[in-house]
Amino acid sequence: MKKKLFEKKKLLSILIAACILASMVPVSLLTAFAADATTEIDLATLTADKDITTGGNYKITGESTTHRVKVTTTDHVTITLDNAKIETQQSPLELCGAANVTLQLEGQNTLTCTATDVTAETDRTAGITVPEQATLTIDGAGKL
Numbered sequence: 412m413k414k415k416l417f418e419k420k421k422l423l424s425i426l427i428a429a430c431i432l433a434s435m436v437p438v439s440l441l442t443a444f445a446a447d448a449t450t451e452i453d454l455a456t457l458t459a460d461k462d463i464t465t466g467g468n469y470k471i472t473g474e475s476t477t478h479r480v481k482v483t484t485t486d487h488v489t490i491t492l493d494n495a496k497i498e499t500q501q502s503p504l505e506l507c508g509a510a511n512v513t514l515q516l517e518g519q520n521t522l523t524c525t526a527t528d529v530t531a532e533t534d535r536t537a538g539i540t541v542p543e544q545a546t547l548t549i550d551g552a553g554k555l
Contacts, residue, residue: 454478454495463488471495479503482510492553494518500526502540510545516553 452461454473461478463469466486474496480503482488490504490512497503503522506512522538538555541547549555 449491452480454497463490475499479505481505481507482512483507485509485511487511487513489513489515491515491517491551492520492555494520496521498523498525500524502537504538505540506542506545506547508542508544510542510547512546513548513550514539514555516549516551516555518553520553520555522555 449468449470452469452471454471454475456473457475457478459478461480463480463482464484466484466488468489468491470491470493471480472493472495476498479497479499479501480490482490482505485508488511492514494517498521502524504514524536524538526536539547
C-alpha cells in the first residue's frame with residue numbers, strides 16, 4: 412500500500428515538474444517555430460486567384476491556366492516555385508505596391524502571360540509584374 416502511494420506521489424511530482432518547465436519556455440521561441448511553417452499551394456486545386464496577404468513561406472506546385480498569384484502584403488514573403496506552370500491572360504505572378512518577395516526556384520517552372528490585346532489599363536503582361544516600389548529576389552537551383 413505504501414509503495415503504491417509512493418509511486419503516485421512520484422508520478423505527480425514528475426508531472427508538476429514538467430508543467431513548471433513547460434511554462435518557462437519563452438513565447439517568442441514558440442512563435443519562431445510557427446513562422447517557419449510553409450503554406451502549400453497546389454495550382455490545380457485553386458478555384459480563384461491566390462492572394463497572398465500575409466508574410467511567410469509559400470510553396471507553389473502544379474499547373475493553372477485560369478488562376479494566378481498576387482502578393483498584396485508588404486511583409487516579407489518567400490515563394491518557392493516547385494515545378495509550377497502558370498499560363499494566364501494577366502501576369503501569372505503579380506507583386507503589388509511595396510511587396511518584398513524572395514522567389515526560390517526548384518525544378519522547371521513556367522510563368523506565361525497569354526494576353527494578345529495590351530492596353531495601358533491591362534499592362535500586366537509580364538511573367539512577373541514588379542512595380543517600382545516592390546523588391547524581388549530570385550534564387551535557387553531551379554529554372555524559370
